[in-house]
Amino acid sequence: MTTPNELRLLPWSGPGDKPCYLSTDDPDGYMSRLADNIEAIQLGTASELLEEASEALGNQDTSLDEVRCLVRELTWALRDILRVATSRGHLRATSDPGESAY
Numbered sequence: 731m732t733t734p735n736e737l738r739l740l741p742w743s744g745p746g747d748k749p750c751y752l753s754t755d756d757p758d759g760y761m762s763r764l765a766d767n768i769e770a771i772q773l774g775t776a777s778e779l780l781e782e783a784s785e786a787l788g789n790q791d792t793s794l795d796e797v798r799c800l801v802r803e804l805t806w807a808l809r810d811i812l813r814v815a816t817s818r819g820h821l822r823a824t825s826d827p828g829e830s831a832y
Contacts, residue, residue, distance in 0.1 A: 739817035741768045741810065749813075769814045776807040 737751040740761075744750045752761050783800055786792045 737820075738762070738765065739813060739820060740765050741772055741813055741817065743813075765817075769817075772807070772810040772814060776811050779804050779807050 737753050740750040740752055742750060752765065754762060756762065779800070783804060786796060786800055
């Protein structure tokens, strides 16, 4: 098992929106691969939303309701991406302690 400072923050939350962590010696294990796949989906979704937001901002016919919906989706995506960045920063810091995570 990994030590407590090597726990991986998973890209989903548990009950009460509490963070979930993975403790394993196997970065190619089922849960690690599942987390990697979900992170990839989250990053792809954020990229698509960013493109959609750029188009909506450039279109004067975009309604206020459409903008509100887009902002809500962007907020969810940003929360997911922040979790991915935090997790990857921690993973990098524990895999190479001599190198900064930034």
